[in-house]
Amino acid sequence: MPTSTELITSTLTETFDLDPAEVTPERTFEDLGLDSLALVEMGLMLQERTGLSLEDIPLTTTIGGLAALMDAQDAGALTAAPNSGT
Numbered sequence: 001m002p003t004s005t006e007l008i009t010s011t012l013t014e015t016f017d018l019d020p021a022e023v024t025p026e027r028t029f030e031d032l033g034l035d036s037l038a039l040v041e042m043g044l045m046l047q048e049r050t051g052l053s054l055e056d057i058p059l060t061t062t063i064g065g066l067a068a069l070m071d072a073q074d075a076g077a078l079t080a081a082p083n084s085g086t
Contacts, residue, residue, distance in 0.1 A: 004067035004074075011045050012063075025064030034059065046070070 002010070009023045018032055029039050036059060043054040052073045057066060 004070040005063060007046065007049060008042075008063050008067055008070075011042055011049070015042065015045060023063060025067065026062055028060050028062050029057070030059040050074070 005025055009020060012018050012023050012032065013020050016032075016034065016038060022032065029042075034042070039057055039059060043057055046052070047054050050070065052070055054066075054070070
């Protein structure tokens, strides 16, 4: 399974035709030329792929910051899941 950073990068490069070399963890979505509508579209695509709720992402968020948020949400979902007894 791809990491959150890899998932964000692939979504950005496939959807918005961005150069993968420019999509680095320290770049903000604003740096990459995305506007708020594009960011909402990306958030919905990531939500569809991961099941994580990604709303109100500021344009000044870095790719690394969003990946950390996704990882934290995913970890929270795992710890909140009932124990399967295995």
